[in-house]
Amino acid sequence: MFELVIQIGECRLFLINEDMLYLFTGCLAPTEATLETIITDSSGAPLSLAEIVVYDEEAVEYSSTSSDEDGFISVEIPPLETFFVALSADEFITTSFTGYAGDGLFAAPEGSLYLRSEAELLTLASLFTSCEPTGYPAIDGNVRLDIPHQAQEDLPLLSGVLIEGTSSTEETFNACYTENNSTEDGTGTSGVFGFFDLAEGLYTLKARLNSTEDSDLEIEYPFFLPENGNIPVYPLFFPLPS
Numbered sequence: 001m002f003e004l005v006i007q008i009g010e011c012r013l014f015l016i017n018e019d020m021l022y023l024f025t026g027c028l029a030p031t032e033a034t035l036e037t038i039i040t041d042s043s044g045a046p047l048s049l050a051e052i053v054v055y056d057e058e059a060v061e062y063s064s065t066s067s068d069e070d071g072f073i074s075v076e077i078p079p080l081e082t083f084f085v086a087l088s089a090d091e092f093i094t095t096s097f098t099g100y101a102g103d104g105l106f107a108a109p110e111g112s113l114y115l116r117s118e119a120e121l122l123t124l125a126s127l128f129t130s131c132e133p134t135g136y137p138a139i140d141g142n143v144r145l146d147i148p149h150q151a152q153e154d155l156p157l158l159s160g161v162l163i164e165g166t167s168s169t170e171e172t173f174n175a176c177y178t179e180n181n182s183t184e185d186g187t188g189t190s191g192v193f194g195f196f197d198l199a200e201g202l203y204t205l206k207a208r209l210n211s212t213e214d215s216d217l218e219i220e221y222p223f224f225l226p227e228n229g230n231i232p233v234y235p236l237f238f239p240l241p242s
Contacts, residue, residue, distance in 0.1 A: 125194070
């Protein structure tokens with residue numbers, strides 16, 4: 001007995017011989033991915049009629065939808081690649097999140113995708129001391145040590161981490177920090193960092209410990225900033241040193 005399988009695009013041609021020759025074809029189901037979650041504000045209250053736009057890894061619009069009366073969304077996302085989700089709603093700042101899709105269902109925990117008001121972000125901006133913030137932060141977050149099998153809220157906050165942003169045009173930006181830390185000090189005990197006055201577009205954040213130049217202790221994450229928007233990064237995971 002022999003079996004020969006020929007792949008042609010998404011279809012397979014099978015030739016099987018056992019006393020007789022059988023010929024048949026089968027087409028593979030196209031790979032698809034779906035994001036499902038509940039959109040909330042920063043307090044965890046569901047937001048109805050929030051607008052959601054999904055972008056692929058090149059920041060090209062892929063799909064869109066709006067949340068129902070319970071804040072629930074179900075929307076197609078590009079399978080097997082990085083994607084970005086931009087959220088918007090009345091009285092909130094447009095907010096972007098980054099994800100990586102496999103295929104099938106991508107179920108984000110409730111509260112993973114949320115919106116904050118301008119007042120909330122301006123209050124946060126007042127905490128930064130290593131720069132003179134103008135308006136609210138374009139990107140803000142904190143750095144935590146990524147320890148396997150440990151709850152996110154229990155991961156240690158990291159001080160002494162330098163954060164640098166690079167745009168798609170290779171322009172670089174240094175992060176601002178709190179607790180009177182300078183741009184050379186990096187994050188303080190809160191692990192907090194932020195960027196201000198960034199234009200819409202794709203960015204890569206690079207993080208490294210300020211005590212070393214070892215490239216093995218650097219990490220990079222991609223982000224998409226909507227126009228006049230904000231990117232919350234809570235947390236930015238930093239790997240355990242090997």
